Amino acid sequence: MASKDLPPRTEAFFPTIFYKTQFCEKHAGLPLGLTLLSKVAIVTGSNVGLGFESARQLLALNLSHLILAVRSTEKGEQAASQLRAQFPHAKIEVWKLDMCSYSSIQEFAFRVDADLTRLDIALLNAGLVKPSYTVVKETGHEETVQVNYLSTVLLALLLIPSLCTKRPPGGQPGRLTMVNSGLSLVGKLPLNPKKPEQPILQSFDNKENFSSTSWYNNSKTLMHLFLWKLSEYLHADDVIVNIVDPGYVKGTEGVSKMPKLTAMMAKSFAALTGRTVQVGASTYVDAVAVKGKESHCCFLTSWRIHPFAPFLYTPKGKTLIEKLWQETLAELKFAKPEALLSAKSLRDAEAGHDGGFRDFIHPNVEDRE
Template structure:
């Protein structure tokens, strides 16, 4: 997903280079939403670093195979597979994770890039939740939790931890929870499911904000020695598909902004590569933007923010209880 810039970074930061001799030879990676845009470009860049095995996790297998064919032309020695993954379906996500467990003997990198901007309110039939919040937060959290054990146990038998990177947005820093001030104790997750209060911009921003809260809490259970987990903002990137899903006025503003300041897809994708292949334990539990660690959404540093984080965590664990998230986390080593 392309995003507007984080404050002060889009205009002054230069692309970080790669360490000399960096190689992903023998490593296995999964990239979601990888048939086009930033996902596809990050696949190209990881393969250029000699990545041995790549799984393109996509909703449309047909589009995924077309993308894979292009990648195979430039990197014929790599193994490139296309696996079905529908981020609007818990069943599909569970089936995907089960396939990882059965078919992959190794997994080093998971780059969760799939996300969306919705111009209008729509509920996911299977879950009953608003679609952008479903995909950008709940489904991404489920997939992350299900992949954690594989990233811990299927990684190379060395001191190198697995890498789990979730694509985020600079707009997450402006997110506000849609809670009714007259009823501040209302459930956080269901507050997004009201068509009367829906705002395409606000819902997208806040769906990304929720991931800040989740990541902060997640690091209480996951050791950087096992799996390094971080979130990354690619900055505002021109030439991606997300603008077509924005409301018309917002899309016009976005296109104008992109014409002046937008990063290229290649530059945006380089932030992903930096997060999964360059950054190490120092990035565990961090929000990365413009190739650097950046503070989380400001309210998270307040007592009220910490309370919201705990509430969101409890609600998320309850929502995903069918997949046993607490059991998964209790099995994770903390050193």
């Protein structure tokens, strides 16, 4: 069953959920004979940590062409050189992608459309944990929500046409996976109950609402709302889209961005309970290479399909889903998101009439002003 069709989790104590998913669910392993030979994949935020390890694991499955999408091409090339030494027969490229810039995201998507003849997998791993409130100058939004939600949604929407069109005739649907977190289950929207009409995205831009301990969780919860609604627009026959929680993983750089005391506590807790980076990255590989149409628009954690955040299943939650969807479309209107998700457009693109998509993907700064 899809995440939205499952009953919401009812555990009153989040550590109970953490214990069950972190320790009680095990990886079944990869299917015998699984290979990614001839396939092309993009992995964002892939020069370190889970992104780098998941790229390595995909290459170990005979992936033919890998694109490391990173903000620093210098650091990306350092990572690529390690992977090229281990997998000399694969084509490994480094492409620049700044998730704090709509222009950079559009340029990246346009390059995908122009330069690639095939695209099978897009793993959107780039994410952010910030200990303080910071505004992205280009967009005016708080940086954590900008990267973890708005920019990730934009990149996903812009890659969907390529994932539809750049596959072999009769081949499997493209795979689009966005990295999420188990903490999204306890995330909340920082809305003022006395002002229910307040826009959701605007509430995240209010510095007074910022909390270094919960902001990351809240930003990841937003993707649950988006994915619930996306299921009404996008069919698994076109592209299989899901979000994945790697579990609590030790040895990643996310801890370094936390406040010092929080980081120290997180490191100690990770030493006792954390998964290795290799195990965490295996959840990514499972999401993009093992899971099929049954995982479309689902929340995956510990290699299983799980329900979304509990409040989505309430009448208020349904209202918030619709509200965030409309706000997101308005924020990204320069990319014409509704046209990108049009069933007719996707079918036309798959049939080879995809020229119109270039009008949406091509960077156009004037449309954003």
